[in-house]
Amino acid sequence: MYFLIFHRSIVSHIDWLTLSFKDKQKEYSYRHNAESFSSVSLVGCPLTMIVISTSQLIVLPRDSLSIISFSVTLFILTLLVLFAVVEQFPKYFLQSLEKASKRMNHSLIGRCVFASVCIVILAVGNVVDTVGCAQMYHVQAVNCTSELDMGEECLYPSYFSHMTVMVLIASVLPIQPLLVAKTAIPTVIVLVGILANVALLWDLLVREDIISHRHCSSYTPAILAVSLTMLLAHLGLILLARVMEVGSRVLFLWKNEAEEQRERACDIRRKNEALVHNILPPHVAVHFLGNKKRQHEELYSQSYSEIGVLFASMPNFSDFYSEESVNNQGLECLRFLNEVISDFDALLELKKFQDIIKIKTIGSTYMAASGLNPQSTPKDDSITSRWLHLSLLVEFAFEMRKALQSINEQSFNHFVLKMGVNHGPITAGVIGARKPHYDIWGNTVNVASRMESTGKAGYIQVTEETSEILKNFGYVFEQRGLVAVKGKGQLMTFYLVGKGSDGGHQQQHSLAEPAAPTAELAEIAEETEPSDQAALLSEEQ
Ligand SMILES: Nc1ncnc2c1ncn2[C@@H]1O[C@H](COP(=O)(O)OP(=O)(O)OP(=O)(O)O)[C@@H](O)[C@H]1O
Structure with a gap:
């Protein structure tokens, strides 16, 4: 057939007499x-x-x-x-x-x-x-x-x-x-x-x-x-x-x-874009998706001078985690952790927290930072404008605590958050050509991590400089004392008590809620890392 010779690709699709598609x-x-x-x-x-x-x-x-x-x-x-x-x-x-x-x-x-x-x-x-x-x-x-x-x-x-x-x-x-x-x-x-x-x-x-x-x-x-x-x-x-x-x-x-x-x-591109947006902060994702000529080895990094960093961990989660047949070899524990972390992630969807970026989770520790979005520029040079994102990071910490409390109520658990906040300059960047990961580095991050690890369950510990800034937003602090921080010596730290004139009351209230019974809180505080013991000792001195 003449058309068989010319268009082999179509032969199986059409009827040879009428030339109409079989489908x-x-x-x-x-x-x-x-x-x-x-x-x-x-x-x-x-x-x-x-x-x-x-x-x-x-x-x-x-x-x-x-x-x-x-x-x-x-x-x-x-x-x-x-x-x-x-x-x-x-x-x-x-x-x-x-x-x-x-x-x-x-x-x-x-x-x-x-x-x-x-x-x-x-x-x-x-x-x-x-x-x-x-x-x-x-x-x-x-x-x-x-x-x-x-x-x-x-x-x-x-x-x-x-x-x-x-x-x-x-x-x-x-x-x-x-x-x-x-x-x-x-x-x-x-x-x-x-x-x-x-x-x-x-x-x-x-x-x-x-x-x-x-x-x-x-x-x-x-x-x-x-x-x-x-x-x-x-x-x-x-x-x-x-x-x-x-x-x-x-x-x-x-x-x-x-x-x-x-x-x-288009579908694959949409999925890829969604994936990139899920693993990278929006402004970094835009950089990667828009920059077509990017080489694999090219490093993305950005220095920031005024950033807020939050570490929030669940110190009693490691006790809760066990690999037994009753909890499906630990699967139920991971399911619970996933629910908690997902609830924290969901908070970031709220418009007021749009400038807070989740960096990662390290075990049961949640790490987030504020002030990384280059599009959110402060209105003026005042402290309250420049550090508005830090106060939002603290608000986010409060919301995390509330979210965990409500999960506790539903699951009859008694998990508490131990949090540390710090501010200052950092360097942000994306590491790796495959499975790229956005992270932040610098002394500010190290100290924020130390504020968490040397802190107390149910408390938000901050450095003196951070407390000074946050006081401008009406937050109330309670001095903890000198804390020995590895590589930094003795640092004066503060516990964030609450906000406004009744801040103390607010914090009392939040601690009094059945997040963890007082005895349990004390127990958790005692189970802190060795460096925390040193910190507590220095507090007693
Ligand atoms: N980008 C980051 N992500 C997660 N944790 C971080 C990050 N940067 C620093 N940290 C944590 O901050 C803490 C303090 O870091 P630092 O460099 O001061 O001491 P270190 O000697 O590395 O700490 P360690 O004694 O815990 O190993 C470390 O526990 C480290 O894991």
């Missing part, structure tokens, strides 16, 4: 898929009419009736084609006309019927002309020896068959009609052409033979020659129509495939 859904969408500019292919109809009329007027000098017939057919065809292409030139035509054109071009039946009508009008124009010629001139039966009146017109009727071939060409050009119409209409045109030759032009064609072959030597009769020409042209054009149809279907498949691939690529 009904695909066939439906192919038929309803209106190619933009497909209406432009109809321009071939009036153009063919112009060529036919011009050549006929040159070869077969005609009377005024034929000129009127040409003009009317050409006029109707031009109007129809103009209507079909209005959609492509919306600026130059009435809106209602454009809408009607669009409706016609986008309806399967509409555009099929419309294109078929154009072809039929063209064919009818040609037939009318043929009939006119045959009837206008009375031709007597002639033979090789007859005297011919060479002054008569319509001497070359075979031209009507040549014109029919042109009509056939014009009939396969439009994209809109279905293949069945593209086959049926030209077949009818050829049959009518052959019938006209036999029934109307026989004598005229014999006369043309005699004019062309004066000596009556052996020749192929014109009637046979032109009818065969029409038939062969018809077969060739049907073949061409089928090849065009296969091509159009291949393009349709490719287009669909490309569209599917594009959608898949």
Whole structure:
């Protein structure tokens, strides 16, 4: 099969006779898929009419009736084609006309019927002309020896068959009609052409033979020659129509495939973006997604001078964690931890905490930082503007405590948070080309971590400098005393008691809530790390 040779990719998809897709859904969408500019292919109809009329007027000098017939057919065809292409030139035509054109071009039946009508009008124009010629001139039966009146017109009727071939060409050009119409209409045109030759032009064609072959030597009769020409042209054009149809279907498949691939690529990109946004802070994710020329080895780092850092741990979680069959080899403990951490993460979704960034979790310790978003610039140079994010970090710490409390109530647990906050300069960066991780480093982070590890369960411990800043926001502190911090010596630290004039009361209240019974709190405090023991000792001194 000709199309098997050219388009192996489509063979399994289509029926070899009708060329329709075996998949009904695909066939439906192919038929309803209106190619933009497909209406432009109809321009071939009036153009063919112009060529036919011009050549006929040159070869077969005609009377005024034929000129009127040409003009009317050409006029109707031009109007129809103009209507079909209005959609492509919306600026130059009435809106209602454009809408009607669009409706016609986008309806399967509409555009099929419309294109078929154009072809039929063209064919009818040609037939009318043929009939006119045959009837206008009375031709007597002639033979090789007859005297011919060479002054008569319509001497070359075979031209009507040549014109029919042109009509056939014009009939396969439009994209809109279905293949069945593209086959049926030209077949009818050829049959009518052959019938006209036999029934109307026989004598005229014999006369043309005699004019062309004066000596009556052996020749192929014109009637046979032109009818065969029409038939062969018809077969060739049907073949061409089928090849065009296969091509159009291949393009349709490719287009669909490309569209599917594009959608898949968009989907993957969306998922990747979501993934990047999940593992990196928004501003860093934007940097990575936007910077297409980024090299794998290129390091992303950013220095900040005023950042807040929070460490929050659940000191009694390690006691809770055990790998036994009763808790599914520790799975239930991890499920619980996941619930707690997820609740903390959910707090960061709140608008007021949008500038707080979760850095990571280290075991049951939650690490977050504020002031990392370069877009959130302070309104002015005042302490309260510059360190607003630090007060929000403290608010976040309070909310974490509340969230854990409510989980405790639901699960009959007694977990408490031990928190440490510090502020100062840090360096942030993304480490690793695979599984990249955003982290922060610096003395500020180390001290924040120490504030947590040397702190007390249920308390938020801060350095003196941090407490000074937070006092501007109305937070109330209780001096803890000097704490021995590894590598830093003795640091004066404070416990955050609450906010406002009744801050002390607030803190009392939060501690008095059944987050952990007082005895349990004391127990937890005693179970702090060795460095904490040193800290507590220094406190006692
Ligand atoms: N980016 C970070 N993520 C998590 N923890 C950090 C980070 N930076 C520092 N820390 C923690 O801060 C604490 C203090 O760090 P520092 O460098 O002062 O001492 P260290 O000798 O590394 O600490 P350690 O004695 O605990 O090993 C360490 O426990 C460290 O784990």
